[in-house]
Amino acid sequence: MPEREVRISRAMLARLPFYYRTLAARARAGNTKISSAQLAASLSMDSAQVRRDLSSIGEFGRPGIGYNVPELLEALEEMLGLRNRTEAVLVGVGRLGAALFGYPGFEAYGLRIVSLFDSDPERIGAELDGALIRSVSEIPHVVRRLSIQMGIITTPPTSAQEIADMLVEAGVIAIWNFAPVSLSVPPGVMVRDEDLAAGLSYLSRHLTGTMHAARPEQE
Amino acid sequence: MPEREVRISRAMLARLPFYYRTLAARARAGNTKISSAQLAASLSMDSAQVRRDLSSIGEFGRPGIGYNVPELLEALEEMLGLRNRTEAVLVGVGRLGAALFGYPGFEAYGLRIVSLFDSDPERIGAELDGALIRSVSEIPHVVRRLSIQMGIITTPPTSAQEIADMLVEAGVIAIWNFAPVSLSVPPGVMVRDEDLAAGLSYLSRHLTGTMHAARPEQE
DNA sequence: TAGATTGTTAATCGATTAACAATC
């Protein structure tokens, strides 16, 4: 059979996890069908956009009926790469790093953090939930030996670039960066910046704007 | 003087924190000037876009010279609402909630988490970094009395909507939602979804893709 | 059959990039 040409725009890729969420909840509720209009409604979006997005990942809908939830869910899992087991190392076991390491939600997404690193002598050698915290100097050795492809950076911004370089040098090709700094990496390596401050300023702006505008409670 | 009409697109608003980051680093390094080309280079973007974005928030550049770093930084702070002190409450003191509460980065952005809530009897009454963890039943009272405008939700997805309703009812108009579920709120209330899973699938997809493509190390 | 709903084409809207006159 011919390979289906799948064009996923950046904007659409950002929407897929939301479809996934909603469909997973539907599936748990025992529903097997959902229409683009229903899906759109629960995500406050346009039904035409839902149909367009879903049609571009395959043909899972039937006119007059709607979409088959389990089928669509499976396709989305495939599409989002949730089927793959991904092993990652985490560098910087501060509060945020510890929170991510213990976050139960990742398991469902196939992510397993297999090794922890820090540069603070106080932390090196200690354990977190039974996992040993290693010195960053061991990164090259461990990453190479376990063929790790993903690195999670939760260090202070000042050392993030240095850590990124070490990870890439050792074979990592995907970096999830929580440090508030822009990393430069060679082509072929993908960086995802998780910018908490960006989310915050988005909301702050709303608060400021609202203060000058009409009070919201008197609709 | 006439009010300057400021049109900020959604996409541009998402870029502003990155400009801010870069300029703040420049300012710390003692630089007072920066060109659109330099700024673009450190963020791997197009210089035309930088100029377009910056020109739409004001006239801080001088042809032949570049932009005045301190001036621009100040304008961005204003624009991003970083000047405003924002007080927030946090609901759900699990690992993620605790990490956010202790995150030192927020202080610089004007955010202060003034109260913690949880529904787990084991946690209620306990302290985190000297702050008392209150029962969620106290949300209406506390939020109203302190006139809190922002709520941070780090509860499990099942209770997130219920908490959102309580917060909104008590007067909150901005919700920072870390629970992996879509919240429905009345108009006038803004929700920012921080979707960790989305970032993860973005990277996972790259890993899968790469396995089928050419090995990246042999550029 | 009649009603519902998809997948897709065409129309609209918005965002990015290129080019350049104006300015330092």
Added chain:
DNA sequence: TAGATTGTTAATCGATTAACAATC
């Protein structure tokens, strides 16, 4: 003055929305 660099206009590109024939 000559070289550098902005702010903005015009051209391109991409994404969203509307509309509807095809299908169940």
